[in-house]
Amino acid sequence: MSRIAITGAASFLGSRLLRRLVETRGPGSVVVVDVTHPPAALHGVGYRLVDLTLPAADRKLMELLREDEVDTVVHTAFFTDPRRDTSYAHELESIGTLNLMGACSAAGVKHVVQRSFTAVYGARGQNPAFLTEDDPPRPKEGFAWIQDKLEAEQHALSYARRYPKMTVTILRLAPLLGPGLFTFYTRLFARRVVSVVMGYDPLLQFLHPEDALPAFDAVLAKRIGGIFNIVPRDTVSLLTTLHLAEKVTVAVPHPLAYALAEAAWGTGLGEAPGGFIDYVRYLFVADGAKAARELGFEARYGSREALMDYLAYRYPDRRPRAWAMAEARR
């Protein structure tokens, strides 16, 4: 019997994915590989305690994968939020993926699906309006949050080259936004005053969590290797996002913004380090045409709809007039 293993099952996306896998395949065919127990409500789900950051994690994981006859691994053990403890994030994301890939290739796993982020393209002024999977990822140097994710991708791709029998799929998801999420994006909505870069208003993509799961379904069903952007139908501008949430915006000139953000991050006031300023200054909009063509995946929600869903969840007793206009679907 072939089983599917999932890492990072305690995360927002991982826990929903786990529930989905249990619903569609039955609890007996799902194994959670994590440092956290799966929820008690999911009876019968296999659980293997593996800390991917430990030096011998690859060997232990390989044995467990063989024992459980796992043929598919879904790897979602990544930090959505920037962390102050960058060395642990590096161990988990970059080295953890290396360990996982080593174990999978040795255990004869047929398919590895790795969750990634459209942010790996890096937000740059020189980016085309829509980044495709052929565009090389060029995140800001020294910005550990995204460098680790890119390294994880590179480890996965190098294993895919060396072990052609193992299909490796990387799903670059646009930033998630929807009911129930708690990320550094949504923490910005908890603030009353949000600072923006003066004179810039880039387009953003927000992927509705309900769109993320069908993307994993499609890739698990079709078992196609390669990189895919999983993005919403449309984009929404940063200022539109903030003004729909009726936030007070304070514009900071861009030469100051990086230093201020870094200082705020260092003192614990900010949600993200200075490197993140690029992501609210320049574009990193990804194109979902390849996923539509090869996976048959097309998002049902647009960015604005994901935002409106989130705002309705976050502010249940507020109904500004602009919302009615924004909610009207085309």
Place this chain on the structure above:
Amino acid sequence: MRPGAAGTSAGRGPKRMSTRALAAPIARRSPAGGARRERRALIQALESQLTQMRRELEWERRGRIAGEGLEVSLARLVHAGLRGLTLDNLGRLQAALYFAWHSVKTEEFGRDPVFADTLRPFFEFLYGVWWRVEASGIEHIPAEGPALVVANHSGVLPYDGAMVKLAIQHHHPARRDCRMLILDMFALLPFLAPTFMKNGEVRAHPDNAERLLGNGELVGVFPEGVKGVGKYFGERYRLARFGRGGFVRIALRTGAPIVPCAVVGAEEIHPILARADWVGRPLGLPYFPLTPTFPWLGPLGFIPLPTKWSIDFADPIPMDGYGPEAAEDPILVNRLSQEIRETIQTMIDGRLARRRSVWFG
């Protein structure tokens, strides 16, 4: 002043006055005859005093109420104002101001139709009144399907793009919206970047151009780039190098016809006499022009000179005959690029030969 204080100080006066007035007629009373008359007089005096007192009391009461009312309402207003000055209300105010000239919906490439409509009257004024643009040959632009409008670039600020766009919207039967490809230097500057994006312009990048043409849109491009807008006045109407022929490659790959376009009049709106590029470099500008008015007249230096413009479109050059693989043939690409450049140069020279005045055409 406190309302209580006002009441007591005002109330003392009439009370004292009324006791004195009451005492006077009683003292003058005589015991002999006419007692009834005297009593009547006394009653009348008392009544008039009472009326007077009542009136004074009424005035006082009214005054106190009026004073109190004013103070209370002022206090309420200040209180409400302070209570109303919350971050929530500030956020609401900002949102109301923002959505007054922005749409909640964002189209592909970030175009905002409401924002574009807000800017339109400004460009309409420049088009109709300031530069009195005369357009000809609009019929050469196909009614539908992709096409690439290739024009000469000049004028320090890319007004020519806005004018070509308006000319097509005014005179083309299908009122096609021409999406202008803009230089990085304008697409990345603060304030200008979102303004261009929301007005429907797209950063000049081969992927963006191909995507737009693939969607069947009309795309405008200025292959001279910075060399065109930052041209010295002495070099006016002499076309600079057409980049590296990127626009030809895009047209070959997508099979979109090229429509040559000549803009005359834009070279003189900001005549560049000299350049102090070292001033602009720290600000992220590729050049810093010195014109007869800029920067000497301060903000007035931004006002372009009211020249007379003409925009001419020529026959479209079909590009679908070569096949998409021709885009990889550098000799062909360069030859086509040169041909189009010469076509536009000829159109400009013809128009200049007919032009008698810079200001009146």
